[in-house]
Amino acid sequence: MTKEMKRPTSHISGNSIKPALSKAVEFYTDNNRQAYECIHERDEYIDYLESKLSNARPQQALPVVPECVAEWIECVKEKNNNALALLDDDNMPDDVNEWLFFQRNDDNIKLILRAWLDGYTVEKPQLFYLKNKLTTSYLALDTNTGxxxxxxxEIIPKLLKKQGYKISFTQQEIDSMETRSYEQIEVAE
Known part of the structure; x- marks a missing residue:
């Protein structure tokens, strides 16, 4: 004999589920809101601490050194990584020796040691155009021929883009040239 099966009756209706679902949605919404507020408060606190820290230790600019000194620092770091070797007269290039011991002596010694420890920026030398006082033409060096x-x-802007020509010179380069009939004009950055 086969038993007849009836569909079970349920006492759950849409109206009886709504309050439970509503409570669950409210629970998750409240928890998400609280979590967002906690994250927001944490971020504000982190910002506050970072501002206190940055105000406590003002950032100092990196020391500015001539290019020859920067090369010397890198050379010494590469060879033996000993700051005292920076002051070694026997191996030091002449231009570094001049800068270190004969120009503002103590200041430059402190400066090179600070550059060793903290890093540095390389000083950009002032460049000049040389304009002939008589003909108003500009001097250019053809680096291919010398x-x-x-x-x-009117040609200067074209030479700036053309390789093989040098149209601006450092004061040191100018001092080594015969430039009596030339006027120095600073190159704008």
Whole structure:
């Protein structure tokens, strides 16, 4: 004999579930809101601590050293990583020796040691155009031939883009040249 099966009756209806679902949604919504508020408060506290820390230790600018000194620092670091070797007169290049011991002596010794410890930025030398006082032409060095040439002012922008020509010079380079009939014009950054 086969038993007849009836569909079970349920006492759960849409109206009886709504309050339970509503409570669950409210529970998760409240917890998410509280979690967001905690995260927001934590972020504000982190910002506060970072601002206190940055105000407590003001950032100092890195020391500025000439290019020859920067090269010397890197050379010494590469060879033996000993700051005292920076002051070794026997191996030091002449231009570094001059800068270190004959220009503002104590200040430069402190500066090179500070650069060793903290890092540094390389000083950009002031550059000058050389304009002939008589002809108003500009001096340019053809780096391929080593000869100096004179160019009109209208050609200078073209030479700036052209490789093989040097049209601006450092004071040290100018001092080693015959430039009596030339006027120095600072190159704007």
């Amino acid at each position: 000869y100096y040439e004179h160019w009109g002012e």
